[in-house]
Amino acid sequence: MKEATANKMNSEITVSGRTFIHQHAAHCESGVTAALFRDKGVKISEAMVFGVGSGMFFGHLPFIKWVGMPITTFRSRPRTLFPKVAKRLGGKFFTKEYRNAQKGMAALRNALSDGHIVGLTTNIYWLSYFPNRFRFQFNGHNIIALREIENGFRVSDPILDHPVDCSTEDLERARFARGPLEPKGFMYWVETVVENPDFRSACLAGMKESCYMMLKVPFPFIGIKGMRYLAKQIIKSPEKLGFPEACRRLANVVRMQEEVGTGGAGFRFMYAAFLQEAAELFGSDELAELSQEMTAIGDIWREFAVVSARVVKQRGQSEETFAKAGGLMLIPAGREEQLFKELYNLLRKLEK
């Protein structure tokens, strides 16, 4: 019974009179992109979007600080997913930034009354419908505006399992928040899509780029190299930084891995879901095997999170140590390296 009411709650009528079904997603950007394409009649899942748009990534950037700590990211740069997916599926899309908040809000109203549903980049702190614990000054959250309502907008936030109302004031602040990675009122939508897009070539392009990012970027902080670098940093951190600071750093890595919108294990499970879908698309047993391997890797990432949480919680009183946590990160590094090498070789076969 609960499900029936939930479904009713999740279906919305857009300005153009179409029915919009809100779908719960693990990650904001892939969830929004998938919903925008679904609204235009392309059947595509969130995991597929994530794979086609090369969302898979790893980077540890010790020289860029966010809330005083180095950034560790498990996903590609915000705002790149949507254009990549749109290009690879051969659709026409619209993106624009605004400097002036009034103009940006007016443009949003125009777009809505033209019958589009509009993707927006926002600052998560100013979206007061979110649980307080998750409101941090982060400028890369994506939502969809469905239609205007009294004093605000009806919004589909893929992280939540139902659409919500967002006041005009909140939305304006969130869209025009200042600080690192400013959203600048960025808004986007799909204009036209090709009928029966070529998912196979789109998948290949997405996987190829992911392989490149994970294996071949000539930069020590990106991809597999970044994982190994971070693992070493974690092992050394208690001596180098002192115990409390080392705990903060470790907790921050786990937060980036498991907090809002990764689908678990820093997107590794979502990528495994993508590989599974791709395996069906190509009828390839090899891809299915890689999907299983990716799931196993995700499980190790989960274990890394469990061990790290124990280190942080027990303040060094437990048997779990930084060395063990760091060691647990080296295992997925090695296995992911192997996986992406195999995937890269497989791509040549699939291209034929």
Add this chain to the structure above:
Amino acid sequence: MKVSEVPQDITYYEGEKRACYALNDKGKYVIVTSTGWNDEAVVNSLAVEELAEHLEETRKEVFAGTRSPLYYHMESRQMNPRILAKTAGLAVFRVKRHFHPEIFARLKPSLLARYAKALALSVEELKTVPEKRDERGNSK
């Protein structure tokens, strides 16, 4: 992760649920909702508590007269001087000057209004800090 392994530990998301990817018993990936995970709560609460501790220290400093209420409200919005300066449209060094209580007390109403708007507060709220510790610094 299997469907049965998706953590349902606590109601950590204030009634909301989160989507996780997990394998069903046929080995296919499905999206399953999770109510929360203890291990994630540990690391997230470390960050949240740290912010709250910091805010409480600042609140005491305001009462001790070493910092202005502006500094408190900046922290309660999880901003830093650079973000606040950009939001209010001022130079960073001016914003930092206004962290001194004696300078803050002499500010023109127009400047106060500017800060109030940037921090989504009323001017009255901006001039004072709460009497008691504010657990959720960022409530609206």
